[in-house]
Amino acid sequence: MPPPVSLSRSLETCSEEASSSPSVNVRAGATTRTQKTKTSSGNKKRGRVATLKTRPEVEQIFEGLSFFYIPDNDIAPVRRLRINRAKEFGAEWTRDMMTATHVIVEKKLVYKDVEKLWPKDGFGDRAPPKVVNEDYPLDCIQFRAIVDPGQKKYLLDGQVTTETKDKEVLLPTSGVVDSGPGTKSKASSLPLKPQHHNKRKWDYVPPRGTPSQGEESSLMKSLPKANARSKTPPKKDDELSEFISMMQEFKDLPLDVDEDDDAQSTSVGSQHQVDLDQGSGSENERPSKRRSSRRVRPTNKAITFKDRFACNRAGRKDAGQDNPNARTIEMLQKMNSYYERVNDHWRTLAYRKAIGTLKQQTVKITTEEEAYRLPSIGRRLAQKIEEIVTTDKLKRLEYAEEEPTNSALQTFLKIYGVGNKVAQQWIAQGWRTLDDIKQHVKLTPSQMVGVEHYDDLNTRIPRKEVTALGEVVKRAAAKMDPMVQLIIGGSYRRGAESSHDIDFIVTKPGTESVAHLKSFLNTLVAQLERDEFLVARLASSRAGSDGSKWHGCCVLPKIKGLNDDDEEYRPIWRRIDFLLVPEVELGAALIYFTGNDIFNRSMRLLASKKGMRLNQHGLYRDVLRGPDRVKVTEGELVERRDERRIFEILGVTWREPWERWC
Numbered sequence: 001m002p003p004p005v006s007l008s009r010s011l012e013t014c015s016e017e018a019s020s021s022p023s024v025n026v027r028a029g030a031t032t033r034t035q036k037t038k039t040s041s042g043n044k045k046r047g048r049v050a051t052l053k054t055r056p057e058v059e060q061i062f063e064g065l066s067f068f069y070i071p072d073n074d075i076a077p078v079r080r081l082r083i084n085r086a087k088e089f090g091a092e093w094t095r096d097m098m099t100a101t102h103v104i105v106e107k108k109l110v111y112k113d114v115e116k117l118w119p120k121d122g123f124g125d126r127a128p129p130k131v132v133n134e135d136y137p138l139d140c141i142q143f144r145a146i147v148d149p150g151q152k153k154y155l156l157d158g159q160v161t162t163e164t165k166d167k168e169v170l171l172p173t174s175g176v177v178d179s180g181p182g183t184k185s186k187a188s189s190l191p192l193k194p195q196h197h198n199k200r201k202w203d204y205v206p207p208r209g210t211p212s213q214g215e216e217s218s219l220m221k222s223l224p225k226a227n228a229r230s231k232t233p234p235k236k237d238d239e240l241s242e243f244i245s246m247m248q249e250f251k252d253l254p255l256d257v258d259e260d261d262d263a264q265s266t267s268v269g270s271q272h273q274v275d276l277d278q279g280s281g282s283e284n285e286r287p288s289k290r291r292s293s294r295r296v297r298p299t300n301k302a303i304t305f306k307d308r309f310a311c312n313r314a315g316r317k318d319a320g321q322d323n324p325n326a327r328t329i330e331m332l333q334k335m336n337s338y339y340e341r342v343n344d345h346w347r348t349l350a351y352r353k354a355i356g357t358l359k360q361q362t363v364k365i366t367t368e369e370e371a372y373r374l375p376s377i378g379r380r381l382a383q384k385i386e387e388i389v390t391t392d393k394l395k396r397l398e399y400a401e402e403e404p405t406n407s408a409l410q411t412f413l414k415i416y417g418v419g420n421k422v423a424q425q426w427i428a429q430g431w432r433t434l435d436d437i438k439q440h441v442k443l444t445p446s447q448m449v450g451v452e453h454y455d456d457l458n459t460r461i462p463r464k465e466v467t468a469l470g471e472v473v474k475r476a477a478a479k480m481d482p483m484v485q486l487i488i489g490g491s492y493r494r495g496a497e498s499s500h501d502i503d504f505i506v507t508k509p510g511t512e513s514v515a516h517l518k519s520f521l522n523t524l525v526a527q528l529e530r531d532e533f534l535v536a537r538l539a540s541s542r543a544g545s546d547g548s549k550w551h552g553c554c555v556l557p558k559i560k561g562l563n564d565d566d567e568e569y570r571p572i573w574r575r576i577d578f579l580l581v582p583e584v585e586l587g588a589a590l591i592y593f594t595g596n597d598i599f600n601r602s603m604r605l606l607a608s609k610k611g612m613r614l615n616q617h618g619l620y621r622d623v624l625r626g627p628d629r630v631k632v633t634e635g636e637l638v639e640r641r642d643e644r645r646i647f648e649i650l651g652v653t654w655r656e657p658w659e660r661w662c
Contacts, residue, residue, distance in 0.1 A: 053088055062091035067102050079106075097118075097129065098123065102149070104133075110158045112158055317658070332351055332381075334397055336348055341406075341409050341410060354377045409424075446539060461501070465574075472557070474486050489504075489590070504577065506521060507582065512584050528554070537551075538552050538575075548581070551576075554576045556571070584640060585618060591616075592616035596661060602662065619638045620634060
């Protein structure tokens with residue numbers, strides 16, 4: 001069936017414009033070569049026919065797929081290069097739409113042009129091919145994966161998404177009666193007309209979601225046009241009345257961005273943000289970026305002073321379960337964990353800030369530009385976010401997980417008493433497994449316990465078991481001194497379903513220093529060791545220190561109704577810590593030992609910005625510091641006893657312990 005006249009003109013126009021464009025495909029990385037050949041008529045340029053280079057089988061991402069191109073020819077050099085590029089990666093160029101799996105359409109065409117080429121009888125039993133624009137195969141090649149063709153950036157003008165089609169099918173059609181063949185349907189009321197998708201019409205309603213750069217620019221351009229069309233005469237003759245009338249007429253339109261605001265960033269931490277952007281990825285991580293003729297307008301990432309601190313944005317642990325960016329956050333969290341293992345502090349900080357920003361978004365961030373507009377997200381992280389949304393994976397993460405030393409590093413860092421420096425030394429010496437460590441490394445007593453009970457100490461403790469372990473310790477403490485209080489801190493106090501270890505805060509009313517609690521802790525530890533509850537001492541306070549900490553291991557005895565169901569009871573080793581806190585410092589200590597770590601760092605940073613200092617002992621002001629922020633004086637004590645009062649002084653809304661997840 002020959003195409004209609006209007007479509008033929010569109011196809012010819014696209015071919016002519018594409019032919020006049022430079023024969024370089026920046027995104028695909030392909031170029032055409034020309035050579036001069038002498039003929040009888042003189043010197044002429046003739047295009048050299050490029051030989052098709054087939055990719056290795058591993059890279060044949062288009063294997064089994066057939067592409068039908070509109071316009072259906074390779075006259076335009078750019079289109080010819082793109083067709084060959086797709087064939088290199090396993091695609092078949094078909095000239096029959098009935099056999100195609102994808103229809104690749106020039107961007108300048110609209111969906112109505114494609115519908116005119118659609119077979120009259122449909123595609124029979126097979127599903128119709130997926131219609132996408134010319135960017136789709138190029139993105140697949142860039143990410144080396146088959147991406148979702150239903151994403152908005154691959155749709156043509158006028159093309160309806162699958163979700164919209166489903167909604168239109170479900171529109172009410174009450175009153176419509178089928179009178180049989182040959183007769184028209186009668187209706188008591190007209191069916192609801194589906195919403196159109198023509199952006200040029202006055203009543204176009206954009207879909208919900210984060211606005212794209214192009215949509216925002218189009219809104220800005222529409223303002224002066226609307227002003228030109230307006231012919232409403234002012235009610236008064238003075239110039240002020242004219243401006244008032246004009247502003248009332250366009251009060252619902254968005255205001256344009258002031259050029260001065262673009263030139264000068266009003267963000268308080270703009271320089272710090274630049275530093276984070278530069279540290280958010282290595283040079284080798286920078287993915288190839290397609291060129292665009294559109295000039296991207298600079299954005300303003302200014303945020304309020306209060307919202308710059310995570311402690312003002314903390315909430316419940318399950319608050320972000322329905323976040324539309326949950327998958328992106330999950331992948332970035334894995335990347336953050338990798339940088340923590342390799343001790344890359346700045347990238348860890350950058351990823352944490354980006355994750356915190358995404359947790360606050362109520363719509364899905366899908367493109368690089370949308371992500372880059374958000375606070376605390378630099379250009380490279382924005383590119384990674386688009387890659388995750390487009391391909392559901394992250395190449396940099398895959399490379400990190402495939403590193404030969406990554407598995408060994410993860411294993412060694414889970415041994416008690418082993419930090420990044422020691423783990424890297426073992427890897428440099430050629431050790432890769434726990435057996436290698438046992439055979440070739442001289443371990444400290446604490447490290448030996450960590451190796452021998454590796455599985456137990458790296459298994460999370462269920463909340464029910466933490467409660468049972470706490471009751472054992474509290475009963476023993478009550479027999480010695482009923483006035484002593486034991487509070488379980490850490491993730492247990494924040495309401496977590498499981499914990500890595502058990503942190504006991506030991507305090508007593510009327511105590512003013514750790515010395516008042518030392519003798520009690522020594523007696524308690526000795527008694528629990530005799531009861532075979534405490535089974536190992538891992539670390540205690542160093543000589544000359546205040547003696548406020550004790551680290552060790554414990555086992556839960558056989559308790560009826562809890563762990564007596566198993567025929568063979570096996571004591572499981574768990575990590576346990578005791579922290580001595582005098583009653584006058586209890587408020588500051590509860591903040592410090594409840595966490596989480598991001599919440600605590602944010603609270604300390606906020607105190608520093610307000611000229612104060614916060615630690616586990618209290619909140620101080622007028623602290624004098626020398627070069628490199630070395631503390632010269634302790635400062636004046638502001639508050640340390642009342643947890644709520646510290647929140648109030650810092651201007652942070654009170655949050656219960658289970659609301660301190662960042």
